[in-house]
Amino acid sequence: MANFNLKINGKTQQLDVDPTTPILWVLRDHLKLVGTKYGCGISQCGACTIHLGDNAVRSCQLPVSAVGNQDITTIEGLSENGDHPVQKAWLEEDVYQCGYCQAGQIMNASAFLKKNPNPTDEEIEGAMNGNICRCGTYIRIKKAIKTAANTKTV
Amino acid sequence: MTKIVTHYNRRSFIKVSAAAGGGMLIGFSWLNGCKSNTPEPEAGVAVPKEWFEINGYIKIGDTGMVTIYSPNPEIGQNVRTSMPMIVAEELDVPWENVLVEQAPLNTGWYQNQFAGGSLSIRLSWNALRMAGATGRRMLMEAAAKEWGLKVSDLTASEGVIKEINGERTITYGEVASKAVGIEVPKEVELKSIKDFKLIGTSVKNVDGEKIVTGKPLFGLDFHRDGMQLAMIQHPPAFGMTVKDFNEAEIKSMPGVKDAFIVDTTVEEPGGFDEKGFKQLIAIVGESTWQLMQAKKALKANWETTGELESSELHVKRLEKALASGEVQESRRDGNPEAAFKKAAKIIERTYSAPFIAHNTLEPMNFFANVTEDSAELIGPTQTPEALEGSVSKLLNLPLEKVTVNMTRIGGGFGRRLYVHFGVEAAAISKKIGGPVKLIYSREDDMTQGTYRPTYRSVYKAGLDENNNLISFSVKGAGLPEGPVFPNRFPAGAVENYLAEKIKAPTNVTTGAWRAPRSNFTAGAEQAFLDEVAEAAGKDPIDFRLELFDRAIKDPVGEKHEYEAERYAGVLKLVKEKANWGTTKPNVHRGVAAYFCHSTYVAEVFDIVMDKGQLIVQKVWCAVDCGIVVNRDAAENMIQGGVIDGVGHSMYSQLTFENGAPNQMNFDKYQLIRHSQAPKEIEVFFVENEIDPTGLGEPGLPPAIGALANALYKATGQRYYNQPFMTEKQVVG
Numbered sequence: 054m055a056n057f058n059l060k061i062n063g064k065t066q067q068l069d070v071d072p073t074t075p076i077l078w079v080l081r082d083h084l085k086l087v088g089t090k091y092g093c094g095i096s097q098c099g100a101c102t103i104h105l106g107d108n109a110v111r112s113c114q115l116p117v118s119a120v121g122n123q124d125i126t127t128i129e130g131l132s133e134n135g136d137h138p139v140q141k142a143w144l145e146e147d148v149y150q151c152g153y154c155q156a157g158q159i160m161n162a163s164a165f166l167k168k169n170p171n172p173t174d175e176e177i178e179g180a181m182n183g184n185i186c187r188c189g190t191y192i193r194i195k196k197a198i199k200t201a202a203n204t205k206t207v
Numbered sequence: 208m209t210k211i212v213t214h215y216n217r218r219s220f221i222k223v224s225a226a227a228g229g230g231m232l233i234g235f236s237w238l239n240g241c242k243s244n245t246p247e248p249e250a251g252v253a254v255p256k257e258w259f260e261i262n263g264y265i266k267i268g269d270t271g272m273v274t275i276y277s278p279n280p281e282i283g284q285n286v287r288t289s290m291p292m293i294v295a296e297e298l299d300v301p302w303e304n305v306l307v308e309q310a311p312l313n314t315g316w317y318q319n320q321f322a323g324g325s326l327s328i329r330l331s332w333n334a335l336r337m338a339g340a341t342g343r344r345m346l347m348e349a350a351a352k353e354w355g356l357k358v359s360d361l362t363a364s365e366g367v368i369k370e371i372n373g374e375r376t377i378t379y380g381e382v383a384s385k386a387v388g389i390e391v392p393k394e395v396e397l398k399s400i401k402d403f404k405l406i407g408t409s410v411k412n413v414d415g416e417k418i419v420t421g422k423p424l425f426g427l428d429f430h431r432d433g434m435q436l437a438m439i440q441h442p443p444a445f446g447m448t449v450k451d452f453n454e455a456e457i458k459s460m461p462g463v464k465d466a467f468i469v470d471t472t473v474e475e476p477g478g479f480d481e482k483g484f485k486q487l488i489a490i491v492g493e494s495t496w497q498l499m500q501a502k503k504a505l506k507a508n509w510e511t512t513g514e515l516e517s518s519e520l521h522v523k524r525l526e527k528a529l530a531s532g533e534v535q536e537s538r539r540d541g542n543p544e545a546a547f548k549k550a551a552k553i554i555e556r557t558y559s560a561p562f563i564a565h566n567t568l569e570p571m572n573f574f575a576n577v578t579e580d581s582a583e584l585i586g587p588t589q590t591p592e593a594l595e596g597s598v599s600k601l602l603n604l605p606l607e608k609v610t611v612n613m614t615r616i617g618g619g620f621g622r623r624l625y626v627h628f629g630v631e632a633a634a635i636s637k638k639i640g641g642p643v644k645l646i647y648s649r650e651d652d653m654t655q656g657t658y659r660p661t662y663r664s665v666y667k668a669g670l671d672e673n674n675n676l677i678s679f680s681v682k683g684a685g686l687p688e689g690p691v692f693p694n695r696f697p698a699g700a701v702e703n704y705l706a707e708k709i710k711a712p713t714n715v716t717t718g719a720w721r722a723p724r725s726n727f728t729a730g731a732e733q734a735f736l737d738e739v740a741e742a743a744g745k746d747p748i749d750f751r752l753e754l755f756d757r758a759i760k761d762p763v764g765e766k767h768e769y770e771a772e773r774y775a776g777v778l779k780l781v782k783e784k785a786n787w788g789t790t791k792p793n794v795h796r797g798v799a800a801y802f803c804h805s806t807y808v809a810e811v812f813d814i815v816m817d818k819g820q821l822i823v824q825k826v827w828c829a830v831d832c833g834i835v836v837n838r839d840a841a842e843n844m845i846q847g848g849v850i851d852g853v854g855h856s857m858y859s860q861l862t863f864e865n866g867a868p869n870q871m872n873f874d875k876y877q878l879i880r881h882s883q884a885p886k887e888i889e890v891f892f893v894e895n896e897i898d899p900t901g902l903g904e905p906g907l908p909p910a911i912g913a914l915a916n917a918l919y920k921a922t923g924q925r926y927y928n929q930p931f932m933t934e935k936q937v938v939g
């Protein structure tokens with residue numbers, strides 16, 4: 054066990070955990086931030102995507118000891134009131150079916166749009182290919198990303 | 208207006224006051240803290256001080272806010288929005304004033320509380336309409352009593368009751384307290400379909416805001432103070448059981464509270480008790496990561512008690528079954544053998560598909576809290592009633608001592624019809640004497656079984672010298688069940704017809720997988736008919752329409768399961784919408800139509816091949832599911848079905864060696880991804896006033912046939928064996 058000070062969604066959190074624990078389980082089990090989902094545990098599905106600084110990363114393969122003082126943002130901290138342009142676009146397009154993959158999709162899409170505010174379809178597909186939606190909402194996800202891009206406030 | 212007698216469904220309308228303590232309000236307090244259970248600012252109604260239960264589906268607040276209980280499990284098919292919409296339509300309240308809550312399992316109030324067979328809306332359509340209409344009627348009676356008038360002197364709309372020949376109005380909120388005392392009417396009037404205001408529109412998913420903000424919704428998100436976590440380890444192969452394991456070592460690991468072998472055998476198991484392994488190693492502790500580490504450190508002795516099967520063995524068994532297997536079900540019209548002898552042309556083809564896993568993105572999990580004399584279960588189940596029954600048997604508790612609450616479910620596809628993970632949670636909770644949440648890893652989930660069976664079918668057609676289809680036969684085998692529906696199309700459309708369904712044994716466990724058997728049969732049959740149409744020199748749509756024409760005018764045999772007019776209807780609609788018959792350079796087209804789960808779907812695929820890689824440019828879908836309840840959500844379901852069909856027929860398979868699947872996670876098990884999904888899917892509904900039927904499954908099956916037919920056009924090669932990426936002409 055070891056002590057860590059993590060900056061999560063703008064707050065500093067003190068923890069005493071096994072240093073190999075992936076951030077996914079720190080969030081879900083220790084901090085009860087369960088918006089970040091477990092899907093595969095091996096960086097294959099994207100359900101666990103969070104932001105480390107400005108980058109989208111897979112939290113299931115990121116040990117707590119590797120984070121240092123970088124800022125972590127989870128779906129719960131993406132916006133104050135659920136009004137990030139990507140979240141709004143998701144609501145507008147009524148994207149989800151079961152909804153389980155969508156936090157990961159939104160976190161990946163929001164980091165991507167920050168780097169590439171006007172993506173082509175191919176760029177969207179390339180950036181989002183690591184996020185599985187078992188229900189098959191891919192067309193709506195792409196549409197929502199374009200809707201968000203068009204609001205130009207990402 | 209349609210009059211409908213309420214009594215056959217009377218149990219739903221027992222007044223809540225009369226059934227106090229019955230459990231209606233014990234539901235989900237863990238969700239009540241969340242924002243969207245309080246009204247949205249634009250809702251225009253304030254939070255009520257007092258709520259009044261009108262019936263098992265409806266609660267009205269003194270401000271006019273309405274809570275509608277959604278009875279069925281939500282697996283992504285959107286019933287948590289569409290079922291309350293139906294109640295709200297008949298109750299006649301503004302949708303902005305409606306809050307939706309998940310009802311717990313309550314067989315006294317609700318019927319058919321399960322999610323399977325695309326049946327939620329179809330089976331509950333009348334009950335939901337009745338619930339709303341009954342509520343409306345009781346509110347009107349209360350107002351009539353208040354004013355000394357007759358109900359016929361009043362109208363009710365948008366949550367307000369008005370006097371027809373006067374000025375007085377009263378809102379539902381104002382009169383709700385009085386409606387509670389009104390006797391449940393024996394008969395109520397339902398709206399005319401043409402008067403629907405809400406049904407047929409597009410209403411946004413009621414959980415949308417919670418989903419995009421990451422609120423706890425799913426079983427895996429459930430938390431109760433004091434609960435432990437548990438993980439299981441099942442034997443590595445079908446045909447193996449656990450003997451013992453390094454218990455002392457595991458128990459001494461950090462964060463591990465307990466470790467033991469748990470037996471989850473249920474006496475007289477029902478269909479939903481199907482499971483891969485009954486004895487499991489269970490590890491209990493504080494955190495998932497520590498449990499995962501403990502699982503890695505397991506050293507278990509497994510015992511081989513059955514045959515360790517391989518994919519080669521499976522193929523051999525299917526071939527043998529087709530040659531000499533036991534027929535489960537069959538149909539014969541005319542004399543197919545004699546007709547084949549007379550035929551000018553015979554086409555015979557064999558189709559196959561592998562075992563596949565459901566792979567819901569949320570792995571199996573369940574919360575259980577078992578005490579001496581009760582069991583409480585909370586989690587993702589498609590069949591709460593079956594779970595209640597199995598837990599009651601496992602623990603030897605009377606049914607009324609077992610409660611089941613449903614969370615939102617991160618994907619179903621049939622996987623969570625099977626209740627073993629809830630039963631396992633109960634067994635573990637009993638052993639440790641406290642509340643526990645069982646969590647499967649992805650590997651546990653993918654290797655546990657309950658798979659879509661593997662199939663192999665032989666189709667044969669005979670054409671006469673004028674290219675008329677005079678004989679048709681299908682013989683299909685599966686492990687363990689054959690993929691043949693003897694009374695479906697083309698039964699009724701061919702003079703000489705034979706269908707035989709054959710079973711064969713396996714110790715790999717299987718279960719219903721989205722559109723069971725149809726998910727294979729549609730692809731095989733529709734690809735075969737495409738080939739037959741080509742051999743007959745006919746356009747594939749015209750060829751099918753000719754067959755439907757025969758089934759309409761002069762059906763063959765005793766009965767068939769489909770309505771040929773509606774079947775032909777979706778084909779004609781898709782033909783028109785896709786401009787069938789036109790061509791674009793390098794774009795290749797395929798068509799298919801299929802009927803299952805009481806819904807008709809026809810699809811046209813436009814594909815291009817880019818260096819051997821499939822790109823589905825556009826899909827047109829024509830759907831006849833009767834009345835469409837929630838239009839945009841219905842489109843979403845069909846789009847998801849198409850993508851699922853493309854994904855699994857192109858890319859997914861489980862292969863076996865020594866009794867174990869070779870694929871354990873998404874690194875080896877390929878699921879369709881963003882770049883492989885169709886670029887566009889347009890959905891058209893046949894407009895009619897037929898009672899609504901299901902949408903969760905019917906979009907998937909025809910996609911496989913239409914894709915196979917388009918792939919043929921693109922590559923000159925027919926696709927007989929799924930997944931199609933294993934064929935040389937395409938790249939996975």
Ligand code: FES
Nearest residue numbers: 092093094099113
């Ligand atoms: S859970 Fe991390 S990528 Fe799947």
Ligand code: FES
Nearest residue numbers: 152154186187188
């Ligand atoms: S909405 Fe179900 S996995 Fe994406």
